Amino acid sequence: SHFPEKKFILAGQGNHDFYIPPNVKEVGLLNPIQRKEYLADAKAVISPSFYPEPFGLTAVEAGLSGTPLICTDHGGYTETIKDGHNGFRCSYFSDFIDAINNIDTIKPKDCRKFTERFAAETLIKDWEKYLHKINRDGWYNLD
Secondary structure, three states, X not given: OOOOOOXXXXXXXXXXXXXXXXXXXXXXXXXHHHHHHHHHHOOOEEEOOOOOOOOOHHHHHHHHOOOOEEEEOOOOHHHHOOEOOXXXXXXXXXXHHHHHHOHHHOOHHHHHHHHHHHOHHHHHHHHHHHHHHHOOOOOOOOO
């Protein structure tokens, strides 16, 4: 009943037994190439997860595509989503409605820039820097 003028795409795995409104297109599980195409055209990704995502790769995929994420306010999303900057973290249904109504306040370039810190290339460089920092003579001996 909310947002009948907007189009939504339901993607992912799993079966459901709930009503799908006519403005929702169900596409099922997407491969990486399909996800990239859908994310490039999306105004937002909505992830109202009940599961406390330990990291939330969805946020990284969306952000690197310049797409804001509307998600729950727990788990890994508290690290990958800066509320009001690269998406919205929501606790109540009304928060999700407000986020959808305000999604145009999020800039794609901010999504990309904030999320680049979680890209594999960045994480590898950070780990290499850390490992070189702790690699010093005598810091670990088997004797």
